[in-house]
Amino acid sequence: MALETERKTEAIFISTPAQKQKDRILLLLRLVAFLATASATIVMALNKQTNTLVVATVGNNPIKASLTAKFQHTPAFVFFVVANVMASFHNLLILLLEIVGHKIDYKGLRLAIIAILDMLIVVLAAAGDGAALFMAELGKNGNSHARWNKICDKFQTFCDHGSGALIASFIGLILLLIINIISIAKLFNPKSYNTI
Amino acid sequence: MTKARRIFTLLLRLLALGATLAATIIMVTSHDSAEVLNLTFEAKYSNESTFKYFVIAEAVASGYSLIVLFISSKSLLRHLVMILDVVITTLLSSSVSAAMAIAHVGKKGNSHTGWLPICGQVHKFCNQVTGALIAGFIAAIIYLVLLLYTLHTVYI
Numbered sequence A: 001m002a003l004e005t006e007r008k009t010e011a012i013f014i015s016t017p018a019q020k021q022k023d024r025i026l027l028l029l030r031l032v033a034f035l036a037t038a039s040a041t042i043v044m045a046l047n048k049q050t051n052t053l054v055v056a057t058v059g060n061n062p063i064k065a066s067l068t069a070k071f072q073h074t075p076a077f078v079f080f081v082v083a084n085v086m087a088s089f090h091n092l093l094i095l096l097l098e099i100v101g102h103k104i105d106y107k108g109l110r111l112a113i114i115a116i117l118d119m120l121i122v123v124l125a126a127a128g129d130g131a132a133l134f135m136a137e138l139g140k141n142g143n144s145h146a147r148w149n150k151i152c153d154k155f156q157t158f159c160d161h162g163s164g165a166l167i168a169s170f171i172g173l174i175l176l177l178i179i180n181i182i183s184i185a186k187l188f189n190p191k192s193y194n195t196i
Numbered sequence B: 001m002t003k004a005r006r007i008f009t010l011l012l013r014l015l016a017l018g019a020t021l022a023a024t025i026i027m028v029t030s031h032d033s034a035e036v037l038n039l040t041f042e043a044k045y046s047n048e049s050t051f052k053y054f055v056i057a058e059a060v061a062s063g064y065s066l067i068v069l070f071i072s073s074k075s076l077l078r079h080l081v082m083i084l085d086v087v088i089t090t091l092l093s094s095s096v097s098a099a100m101a102i103a104h105v106g107k108k109g110n111s112h113t114g115w116l117p118i119c120g121q122v123h124k125f126c127n128q129v130t131g132a133l134i135a136g137f138i139a140a141i142i143y144l145v146l147l148l149y150t151l152h153t154v155y156i
Helices: A001-004 A017-045 A077-100 A112-141 A158-186 B002-026 B049-070 B079-110 B123-155
Strands: A011-014 A046-058 A061-069 A191-193 B032-038 B039-044
Touching: A017 A077, A017 A158, A046 A158, A077 A112, A077 A158, A077 B079, A112 A158, A112 B049, A112 B079, A112 B123, A158 B079, A158 B123, B002 B049, B002 B123, B032 B123, B049 B079, B049 B123, B079 B123
Parallel strands: none
Antiparallel strands: A011 A191, A046 A061, B032 B039
């Protein structure tokens, strides 16, 4: 029959009090993830340290040379900042969507779209974190085989701020991964079906 | 799932297995030594912790790909497979990105920190690492496509 071929199945989710509680917990997790990634971005973007050392003395005047350590010097940290900016932006957007735009939907695909976007952002943030972590490890320990000296003994504040940003970013990544897994698990069994 | 979709998923998983296996093997067999000013300069993947992490991550991913090939798409484990796919994609992408960051330092050096590039002395090592990175990158992309395809065919 023509009516049956035109029937479209749409999944809606009943909001029971238990479901509302779970949604609120998810929202809280996402808020903490947003704060973590945003703070990681800000701390790393403002990461800068200048060391002045006396290079030579001419007569009575010491000649000073200043060395700066900035996050832009390494492409790994630049990628870290960019990835965390995108992750925090995504978190903020989905937070606003959940709080303000509860009714916004696209052919019943709202949950699937959020899950897919979450997956992409998790992969991106993981890449940024991995690169920055190993670059920081290289800066901290150096590499004797390649004759690369460590830089953390001269630029202690730079390294400390970088480590703080890395820890915050990893917390954000783990929370985002948990949120993503919960969203995918929600997709497995929708609570009811509505046929139009 | 229709037969065509199942075959396509199987094909993607086989490709992913091949790519991760290739990345592991190429990185493990990368080895070169050079003589600079009477000092032997030996370059192995195990000298650098990032490359060790890369090898471990790719080995775990290839083992996972092999095991999952034998789980049919109708079994009860398919939800767990979907979640583990996300975790493995994350792992692969982070390992490739980290290895690429360190390989970039090895190839171009870093003038601000005084790190000299080493690719001029150990060409063979550099080429093999580049090959392993390309294979790892392809593996990460294949896993991402697999993830999106699985979501599209099963749940949407």
